[in-house]
Amino acid sequence: MPRVELSDLGWTTDRAAALPAGSEAARVVRVDRGRLTVLTAGGERRAHPAPALRDDVVGGPAVGDWVALRGELAVAVLPRRSAFTRTAAGRTSAAQVVAANVDTVLVVDALTGPARLRRVERYLAVAWSSGAAPVVVLTKADLCPDVPAGVAQVAEDAVGVPVLAVSSITGEGLDAVRALVPAGATAAMVGPSGVGKSSLANALAGHEVAGTRGIREDGRGRHTTTARELHRLPGGGLLVDTPGLRELGLHDDAEGIDRAFADVAELGTRCRYRDCGHRGEPGCAVAAAIDDGRLDPARFTSWRKLQAEAHRQQLRVDARARAEERARLRAVHRARRTQPNRVR
Structure with a gap:
């Protein structure tokens, strides 16, 4: 079996600090029903994840991961530098790498x-x-x-x-x-x-x-x-x-949406009000850009749809975010009840 330089597989020396004692580094090249195909300095091998890694969808081994091997057992997933998730x-809110x-x-x-x-x-x-x-x-x-x-x-x-x-x-x-x-x-x-x-x-x-x-x-x-x-x-x-993805559900992608829609995000900074909802408020720079043709309405609709989807996903996985959302809705309802001209 031909030997492989780990650097040819993307290994950098600063990763060594995260490698548990008594283990060797391997890169995951394929995952089949929990069984791993990995590349080590000694070449390609088969391995399986330790029980502690098997049920963790995000933390378990994924293609591209660096894992620590002891024999045929992957005992740890080394910290990721990036992950397409x-x-x-x-019907789940779980993340998949x-x-x-x-x-x-x-x-x-x-x-x-x-x-x-x-x-x-x-x-x-x-x-x-x-x-x-x-x-x-x-x-x-x-x-x-x-x-x-x-x-x-x-x-x-x-x-x-x-x-x-x-x-x-x-x-x-x-x-x-x-x-x-x-x-x-x-x-x-x-x-x-x-x-x-x-x-x-x-x-x-x-x-x-x-x-x-x-x-x-x-x-x-x-x-x-x-x-x-x-x-x-x-x-x-x-x-x-990767196989074709029939579904690409967002998972904690608020920052990514801002980067993908940098033009919309930049316009939002020019609105008269910091908390502008871009729903007809006076001085809305986003609405002005749509009106004069600088921003495609379909692109704005897409941005709003992805923002709403990411927010819903955050509420599904983040208990604190859910509590804050409930508090916000209660405040809105209280404000409406105290309006003097409220229809009763």
């Missing part, structure tokens, strides 16, 4: 069909919250009749984020993506099914690392990647390929 699918310790999040969408701006905004909000730097990658450039116009439309909403057009067929734009993942760096590809993530992973790797299938007759994408997996690229970078 969503609310787990279904999609990829950990990534430097760049590649938000992948396709240039075929109308631009899915609202979807890109949602992914960017979560990406900004991860602690990694987001980049939008628009695939299938070979099938788009006007690539510059398609890129410009997305770039207008992806404030402060690079937008790249690529084709896994012709090779257009691949070098620009490779440059984002130098030796020892890690990128994670996220996006819905059918946008070309698997084809892009294969093109970047130079050989097939993920199966590819076409779009279904109803236009929906097919799930070709069935599990998150960390791949080593020829240039020394590392790439996390």
